[in-house]
Amino acid sequence: MPGHDMSVDLKFFRERNYERMQCPTCNSWYWGIKGIHDRCGDTPCVEYSFIGAPKMPRKYGVGEMRERYLLFFERNGHTRVGRLPVIARWRDDVFLVNASIYDFQPHVTSGEVPPPANPLTISQPCIRLTDLDSVGRSGRHLSNFEMMAHHAFNRPNEKDGMIYWKEECARYCHDLLVKDLGVPEKEIVYKENPWMGGGNAGMALEVMVAGLELATLVFMDLWADPKGPVELGGDRYGPMPLSVVDTGYGLERFVWVSQGTPTIYDAIYPGTLRRFFELAGVEPPDRGAHPEVFAESARLAGMMSVSTTSKLLEQRKGLAARLSEKGIKLGLDELMALMVPVENVFTIADHARCVLLMLADGIVPSNVKAGYLARLIIRKALRLMDELGMETPLADLVLLHKSTTADILRLGESEEVLRTMLDLEAKRYRETVEKGGRMVRRLLQEQGAGGRGISVEKLIELYDSHGIHPAMVQAVAAREGIAVEVPDAFTALVASRHAGEKREAGKAVELPPGLNASETVYYSEPGCREFECRVVLVRTDEKGREQVILDRTAFYPEGGGQHSDRGWLEAGGKRVKVIGVQKSDRTILHTLEGPLGAARGQVVKGVVDWRRRxxxxxxxxxxxxxxxxxxxxxxxxxxxxxxxxxxxxxxxxxxxxxxxxxxxxxxxxxxxxxxxxxxxxxxxxxxxxxxxxxxxxxxxxxxxxxxxxxxxxxxxxxxxxxxxxxxxxxxxxxxxxxxxxxxxxxxxxxxxxxxxxxxxxxxxxxxxxxxxxxSASELSVQPDQLPRTVRRFFEEWKGLKKEVAALRERAARELSGRLRAGAERVAGYALVAAAEEIDAELARQVSATLSSEPATVCLVGSAVSGGLMLSFGKDVKADIGEAARAIAGAVGGSGGGKGRFAQIGGVPPEKVAEAVGKAAGVLRRLLGG
CATH class of the missing domain: 3.30.980.10 (Threonyl-trna Synthetase; Chain A, domain 2)
Structure with a gap:
């Protein structure tokens, strides 16, 4: 049984003279041919060798490669099954499909549900945002891809339960590569790497061709078990009831290796990509002055992660050195100016396709769940479009990928809905950019004083809550002389926090073990209004209310958003109201308004409130x-x-x-x-x-x-x-x-x-x-005249409101003039301090009007509403918040403010004059008078 056998010492390997060796660079174990494969075959231990030297005898497009793969496995006894949407509606733990096995988790892999076919083959579109910030830069990363796969679901403990396992899986993979696609055997290395994910685990073989991982063969036969015999990644695992062949073959990577283009983007949608370059006004790499730059960049990117700024700069410097050796002299700044626009076009093209898949499969951009991730991708694409000065609507760019997705999407009438969604998203993004600058400046005044900058958590909060990207924060902060450090993998970091649902376990009802499931009469007899049953358990809930469990019930428990039934239980001549019904595992608890007094085993009668039902x-x-x-x-x-x-x-x-x-x-x-x-x-x-x-x-x-x-x-x-x-x-x-x-x-x-x-x-x-x-009666009109009458009253109200505003403005000007004439001179400032019979709003207007003059400090008290309004002219050096707090302390109120305006509350109208006198004394001292 393969339950805890982690070995991949296969007869298949020995037949082909493959030996198990340890990589001298990374110490990983791998299977290769001695004398040919002296490394594990994976980057950074080896460099890509297929760029400019394809490893298949002919070039394939995406559609051709997908069909060739699926036909191969159909010929070998697998049934082709259709793809599922990229939004995982059938799961409650993740939002997006990350791999083909997601289609069968958790119900098939747990053994609860049979697979649609066994064995099967599929090509499943996936969205994976873990390397989002490397897309476009590395030449190989994609946010969306198709995972071709063949799966077998084995039941090793049952007769005829084994479909196939490690030996056959490795043979299928090798025959596909060598016999069907013509990859030279000397190019193929199998690297051991145990796999863990989603509570499952198993040994895996990563299939390397010319330095690129083309496939992963996972032998999933373990699940999380604290007492299990196998430890992986610090967690313990035990044997699963099923042993699952979980494979993943990167469709786009197969195409890339067949073509040997400088980047994966050139291989998978060449015609569409050229149109993106035209619309961006950027020279495509193959037409530029230095086409070899991007091939060298891709080779080097494979040797290192490019998700951090330091690594990216290191790669750029390494690339400049390698180009110099080939006689191409480019400084670092020149190299960046050449590469960044091209990389941005690569990224926009990838993200546009990702958005098309997401929206076509039913995701609506929003601030929650899968919609949040769609908006994340949309806004990153829009930001890069701004950097390039692209004026083409995002919807037009997204729909360029109709041709590249024609085999897997049928847009039909939804195309117009999709266009409307994207136009709205672009509009909302522009609005965010406009108001974001003001918000960042306010935040920098509060948090960035003294050059403290803004924390990563605050940057994430700004993006999550307000849609403000760190690039905007950096630009605004730079103008203020404040440095803000942003993680280079910021987008991937944000995406990782929104990858799946975080569910809090509800408070479980503690019940004795061994209780039988309650018979659900509300399903078996949906018209049942009265029924007899037997008491199984009587308990008291945390609020002291009696709860009973019955062996059978017609009371529907709360669930699925539907409120529970109510009714009555009758026993021994007593009738007690059922005020709530809830399900706990397989049993159903009935909460009673008062004690029923029934004993365990006693027969009682239930009566459903049918009107409510x-x-x-x-x-x-x-x-x-x-x-x-x-x-x-x-x-x-x-x-x-x-x-x-x-x-x-x-x-x-x-x-x-x-x-x-x-x-x-x-x-x-x-x-x-x-x-x-x-x-x-x-x-x-x-x-x-x-x-x-x-x-x-x-x-x-x-x-x-x-x-x-x-x-x-x-x-x-x-x-x-x-x-x-x-x-x-x-x-x-x-x-x-x-x-x-x-x-x-x-x-x-x-x-x-x-x-x-x-x-x-x-x-x-x-x-x-x-x-x-x-409403019609109140206005003394007939109902059909109500809209016209309301419109007339509203217009009249607006006119009166304008008149009142004009009168208030006139009153504010006249009062301001009178108060300014009586201003006190203190240390070079004009100090106005007055208590007036005006409301708080007019006091605020007067204060603002007075402080618009230079070297003016104004304090106006409202003897009608209570409270004091404080304002400083632009050239007043004192801190207004400190002044407001000092005044509040003197008058027994509370106060605060920032910028040029502050308010002191807690002063009743009858004490405003006295408070103004005390406040004036405080202001004189603060101003140095």
Missing amino acids: MALSRHHTATHIIIGSARKVLGPHVWQAGAEKSETGAHVDISHYDKVTLEQVHEIEKVANEIVAANLPVEYASLPREEAERRYGMSLYQGGAPAGPVIRVVRVGDFDSEACGGTHTRTSGEAGLIKITRAERIQDGVVRLEYSASVAALATIQRLERQLLE
């Missing part, structure tokens, strides 16, 4: 109808981001890039009520997960990804199908009239739709009608 069911069915309607009206990018269904109403949060207009709300409402009128059947089916996904796709997981091998699917005719554990009406018609009452953008990229159904919808309409009639 039906209201909850209507709102849950309405939720499915609303989601389906929103997707139809707004587009397939709409995805549920949260929901709540109560007795009186419901709401659903949906992903959407903009506000939902009134016209769109009305259209969603119209579609929803058409579905109600159609009286479609609402059907339930418990299906094996793999069958449910095959039938309904990933839209099944609108409400989240449920655990377990079997999924309860709720279908509203052919209109909507979702994995759902809630209660529902029997038909869409039973949901009744659906009325949307509010559409609110609760956060960037998320809109909340609030609505009610049936009787609750009627109550909502009647309430709105009542408000309309009352």
Whole structure:
């Protein structure tokens, strides 16, 4: 059994005269041919040798290579399966698909669910942001790529459970490279490197060709176990029930090795890349004065990480030295001027394709979850476009990649939605840039005094909360003479903090072990209103309330955003209200309003509050109808981001890039009520997960990804199908009239739709009608005249407001003139200190007007509102915050301020005159009078 066998001493290697050797440079163990492979084959121990010298007898494009790979494995007994979206809807721990095995985690790899085929082959688009700051610089890094793979899911403890394992896996890989693609065997090295990730582990072979890792063969047969026999990376692991062949072949890298171009970008989308250079006004490397610079750069970049500034400078210096040896004399500044624009174009081209994949697969840019990562990529691309002076809309650049993604994407009608999203994102980015400078200057005044700079954590906060990139912070700080250090891998650092969901474990209810699962009558008999059951356990919760566990129950527990049922339990002539129901593992707890007095084993009667149940069911069915309607009206990018269904109403949060207009709300409402009128059947089916996904796709997981091998699917005719554990009406018609009452953008990229159904919808309409009639009555007009009357009153109000503002301004000027005439001279300053019968707002205006004069200190007290307003002219050297605090101490109030304005509060109107006298004395002392 391969459970804890970490060996890769394979018969396959010995047949080909491969020996296990230790690399003298990095001390890694590898399998190679003695006399040919004196190193492990990986950078930085060896240099790329395929650039300018392709390692395949013919050149391949991306589409050709993908098809050749998949056909090879189909010929060798594997079934081709389709790719999944790059957003991992079926998982609750990560947002983006990072590798092909993500398609099968956690349910297939755990053994809960059978794979769609076994063995199988796939080419899965992936997004990996761990090396984001190396994209464009290294010549090999990509933010998006396709992982070609072949997977086998073995059950070593079952008869005929082994599909294939290490020997066969290595043979398949070698035959693909040598026999099918023509890679010389002498170019291939297999490097040992144990793999760990996602709670699993196993020995792995990294497949090196000419210095480049083309594939990784992982033999996943371990999972996290504190008492396991294997220790890797400081953690212990034990044998898994399954042994999984988890391979990953880099499609783009295969293409690159077949072509031997200077960079991977030149190989995978040459025509599209040329268009990017044209639009950027940058000379492509092959047409520039020194085309060999980029080939040498890629070779050298393979020898070191370029994710830090020091390493990047080291690489540049090394490149300059190597070019000098070849007779090309370029100083470091010249080299940077040559390379940086080209690298920026490479990066923009990569990021544009990444954005297309993300948005086409349903991600909406926002400040949360996968939307945050999409916005991160979008804004980095926009910033680099600004550096290059590119005026082409980002949407046009992104859609240039329609040709490079034609085999894996079908945009259709979503192209216009995508364009609108990107235009909005560009607009929001520009707005952020405009206001960001002001925010950074304020922050530098507070935090950067004395040259202290800004911490990395603060830089991340500025980006996370306000979208302000460190490059902007650096530029503003430099003008203020403050140095700000930014990690060169800043973008990757930020992305890593948003890679997956951070879930806090809820407080578990402590129950005795060995309790049987509660029988769920609400599923088996959905129309059951009364039932008999037996008490299994009586306990008291943390609030002192009695809770009972029953052997069977028709009470639906809170879950999936649906509030729990309520009702009554009856025993021994006593009736007690059930005020809450919750699920704890497989048991269901019923919280009671008072003690029932029933003993363990006693038979009791349950009565469900059917009126509440039906209201909850209507709102849950309405939720499915609303989601389906929103997707139809707004587009397939709409995805549920949260929901709540109560007795009186419901709401659903949906992903959407903009506000939902009134016209769109009305259209969603119209579609929803058409579905109600159609009286479609609402059907339930418990299906094996793999069958449910095959039938309904990933839209099944609108409400989240449920655990377990079997999924309860709720279908509203052919209109909507979702994995759902809630209660529902029997038909869409039973949901009744659906009325949307509010559409609110609760956060960037998320809109909340609030609505009610049936009787609750009627109550909502009647309430709105009542408000309309009352408003019309207050204005003594008919309801149909209300909009016109309100507009007239509003215009009149605006006119009066302007008149009041003009009068206040006139009053401020006149009072300021009078006070300035009576100003006291103190140490060269004009000191104005007065208590006036004016409100606080006018006091603020007067103070601001007076301090607009040079060498003026102004203190105005409001004898109407209370409080003091303090302002300094521009050339007053004293600290206004210190002055406000000193005055507050003298008058018994509280004060503070910055810049030229401050306020002292806590002074009641009747004490303002006295306070002004004391404050004037404080100011005289501060000014040196």
